[in-house]
Amino acid sequence: MNEEKVRIFNTLQEQYRYLGLRTDLIDPDIEFTIFNLRDTLQPLLPFKSPIHRLNFFVFNFIKQGSGQYTIDDKTFPIEPGTIYFTNPGHYRAYEWQNTDEVYLITLSETFLKENIHADIFDEFPFLLAETFPGRRLNEENIAEFERIYLQIHHEYLSRSPFRKRIIANLFVVLLLKIKEHFWLDYNPIYEGNRSSWIVKSFKLLLEKHFRQLSDGQVQQVFRVQDFADAQNLHPNYLSTVIKSKTGKSIGTWIAEKMVAEAKSLLQNSNISVKEIAYRLGFTESAHFSNYFKKHTKMSPAAYRSMQQQTRS
Incomplete structure (x- = not known):
């Protein structure tokens, strides 16, 4: 990849403004965002992003959606029932054909450390995984994840004085479920x-x-x-x-x-x-x-x- 042509984004707002996407779904006061991708991308489909680098974590939960995403030099399909995430620093690009029900979570390392705990990567070392190919889940497991991220979305839209703490604790549940399903034997020393x-x-x-x-x-x-x-x-x-x-x-x-x-x-x-x-x-x-x-x-x-x- 030609690094001279690669944009580096420190916030999701910055990225979306550059891409011409709506930013009103993003709360600038909290370094955590969750929304249904349909609400920002649907009128623009099919949509293809330029190559860029992100300084935040991205989690995608695809109940109904299709396309593909590229991490560094690897390209993976996006299909219904897929879960994937990326961490800061990667070259990244994506193409969307369909975003009927795709929930996107983005958050910073600061949010993780300030609202969960400073040693977050000791408990969840898979967050440093080089690449996480999209994993397909059956309907029962997708429904299990859906209950959690929809509750997170509900709290994100609320104005509770405990909003950050509630979101952070629910996100820990989400991480534990990802760990349970995919990463019980993960060891970062042998990671890619x-x-x-x-x-x-x-x-x-x-x-x-x-x-x-x-x-x-x-x-x-x-x-x-x-x-x-x-x-x-x-x-x-x-x-x-x-x-x-x-x-x-x-x-x-x-x-x-x-x-x-x-x-x-x-x-x-x-x-x-x-x-x-x-x-x-x-x-x-x-x-x-x-x-x-x-x-x-x-x-x-x-x-x-x-x-x-x-x-x-």
């Missing part, structure tokens, strides 16, 4: 190519960035935001994928790489500790020394001395 690609890209950029630091080509150490920007991902999403797939946080990866580069410079060069500190982004050599000692239990000077004695 997209998450693996994110981890691989992060590691490659980490290596490149620290080479540039140690060579004096750049002065500022990347933050999580910088690594996320490099892949057009939300920093929280990138952090979650890295932790889920590798067992280590981005902060740990950066710290380990920082110490490894510092050791290499101390061992294999004659430049001063002050210069090493500067190259690795520390404004004060004392800060670098404290950082190095915290992670190695030795000062930079002591480590260099030990390595010199070992070689002699």
